[in-house]
Amino acid sequence: MKEIKSLAVTGAQWGDEGKGKIVDYLASRAGVVARYQGGNNAGHTVVIGEETFKMHHLPVGVLYPGVICILGSGMVINPQVLIEELEGLHARGIDTSQLYISDRAHVILPFHQALDQGEEEMRKEKKIGTTGLGIGPAYADKAYRRGIRMMDLVERKRFASRLEEILPLQNRYLQQVYGHPGFNSSEILDCYLPLGERLSSLVTDTSLLIHHSLERGDRIIFEGSQGAFLDLDHGTYPYVTSSSTTAGGVCSGLGIGPRSIKEILGVIKAYTTRVGEGPFPTEETGEVGEKMRQRGAEYGTTTGRPRRCGWFDAVMGRYSARINGYTGWAVTKLDVLTGLEKIKIAVSYFCSGGHQMEQFPASLEELYDCRAEYQELPGWEEDITGARSLEELPPEACRYLEAIEELTGVRALLISTGPEREQTIVTCNDII
Numbered sequence: 001m002k003e004i005k006s007l008a009v010t011g012a013q014w015g016d017e018g019k020g021k022i023v024d025y026l027a028s029r030a031g032v033v034a035r036y037q038g039g040n041n042a043g044h045t046v047v048i049g050e051e052t053f054k055m056h057h058l059p060v061g062v063l064y065p066g067v068i069c070i071l072g073s074g075m076v077i078n079p080q081v082l083i084e085e086l087e088g089l090h091a092r093g094i095d096t097s098q099l100y101i102s103d104r105a106h107v108i109l110p111f112h113q114a115l116d117q118g119e120e121e122m123r124k125e126k127k128i129g130t131t132g133l134g135i136g137p138a139y140a141d142k143a144y145r146r147g148i149r150m151m152d153l154v155e156r157k158r159f160a161s162r163l164e165e166i167l168p169l170q171n172r173y174l175q176q177v178y179g180h181p182g183f184n185s186s187e188i189l190d191c192y193l194p195l196g197e198r199l200s201s202l203v204t205d206t207s208l209l210i211h212h213s214l215e216r217g218d219r220i221i222f223e224g225s226q227g228a229f230l231d232l233d234h235g236t237y238p239y240v241t242s243s244s245t246t247a248g249g250v251c252s253g254l255g256i257g258p259r260s261i262k263e264i265l266g267v268i269k270a271y272t273t274r275v276g277e278g279p280f281p282t283e284e285t286g287e288v289g290e291k292m293r294q295r296g297a298e299y300g301t302t303t304g305r306p307r308r309c310g311w312f313d314a315v316m317g318r319y320s321a322r323i324n325g326y327t328g329w330a331v332t333k334l335d336v337l338t339g340l341e342k343i344k345i346a347v348s349y350f351c352s353g354g355h356q357m358e359q360f361p362a363s364l365e366e367l368y369d370c371r372a373e374y375q376e377l378p379g380w381e382e383d384i385t386g387a388r389s390l391e392e393l394p395p396e397a398c399r400y401l402e403a404i405e406e407l408t409g410v411r412a413l414l415i416s417t418g419p420e421r422e423q424t425i426v427t428c429n430d431i432i
């Protein structure tokens, strides 16, 4: 096997860190871009000149002609949304002929969406704040060993027989627990079989494709969705998504071994945001948070919900660096902090019981109870969106980046100062 040239790019906070922008920036050098988890709950934005692309299912590498794009086994796929996304790109002149979908990826069906929405309604004030797209129930069916996979969807007889097994159970649950009328199997078949037919030529053993790419020595980017604190195992459970968002998920989600990942880049915003419910130790509900939301246009790409905003949290940064094994940061949206007189970074948490925490706790009670302890740094006034090197940044912005590096123990290899491709500072030319 030739030298491995692969890079995992994962979100280090609660999602929306700017993974789309960073993967797009790096993908010009890649031969393959592969997604390994999540579904259309993701919303990855890419801005190229006057054009904006919002990807939900597709890896952002699809915007480069010739780049092989993969939807891996660890994903859950809504075929209807995927086809709409493809058609939207075709209408804009984008060629997607290099796209492949894992035969082992699971399918999101209408009852998953109904279950997701029913569950959220029933939880009332304890709701998770999901995207309502059926992600959790589709992963739950996979874990229950009764999910329907892409290889089933594209085989008329197999799809019909798998649906006959699962639908009566799901209907009974929907009717008895949520008072939902349930779904008719022939209506689902009528709608989904043509979708399966349209996608069938793309469905293949994508682990084998990646294996061949690694053997050829292609550059491969593994594109993460969501973020470390939404990871099913390591996030702020139960306020998480239902997949493995961290670098560990790359292997299980694509069918490759751990030695196939060379570098791991954590995408981290220069402040913190969260969509949906759950603890958020550095949240700013007042004027500062509103300023971040307006200046950073912090509204969900998928649901349009206003994102909750707060200061950068180095306790979170350290934790996500540990659980992902980051070899570098891509710090994004530094420009959004321009004009703030003082900028704060959380360095530890202080609990009402009187103890200090340097490490991110598992307990929701502790997270709700704790108060973030801050280090304060001077802000800057200069517009930094045109900066292309560290030397062009004001000294206060450099000091802020250094503080992030020191407090998290990870070097900033990329700094993003605006949504566009070229609004990027590179401190290391050998990222991939």
Ligand code: GDP
Pocket (backbone or CB within 6 Å): 011, 015, 016, 017, 018, 019, 020, 021, 042, 043, 044, 045, 046, 047, 295, 296, 297, 301, 332, 333, 334, 335, 336, 416, 417, 418, 419, 420
């Ligand atoms: P993702 O889900 O991690 O890909 O992030 P989203 O696309 O959901 O949200 C990030 C938003 O910030 C998008 O609207 C991007 O266009 C935008 N963005 C990315 N990097 C920067 C940056 O450095 N500065 C500014 N101002 N916006 C950015």
Ligand code: IMO
Pocket (backbone or CB within 6 Å): 011, 014, 015, 016, 017, 041, 042, 043, 044, 128, 129, 130, 131, 132, 133, 134, 135, 136, 224, 225, 226, 227, 230, 239, 240, 241, 242, 275, 276, 277, 301
């Ligand atoms: P990208 O890839 C931000 C959040 C939802 C909710 C929780 C569970 O754009 O960063 P789900 O529908 O996944 O069961 O919802 O996870 N969430 C995201 N938040 N960015 C995302 O994706 C998200 N995907 C899911 O808001 O709190």
Ligand code: MG
Pocket (backbone or CB within 6 Å): 015, 016, 017, 042, 043, 044, 045, 301
């Ligand atoms: Mg997003």
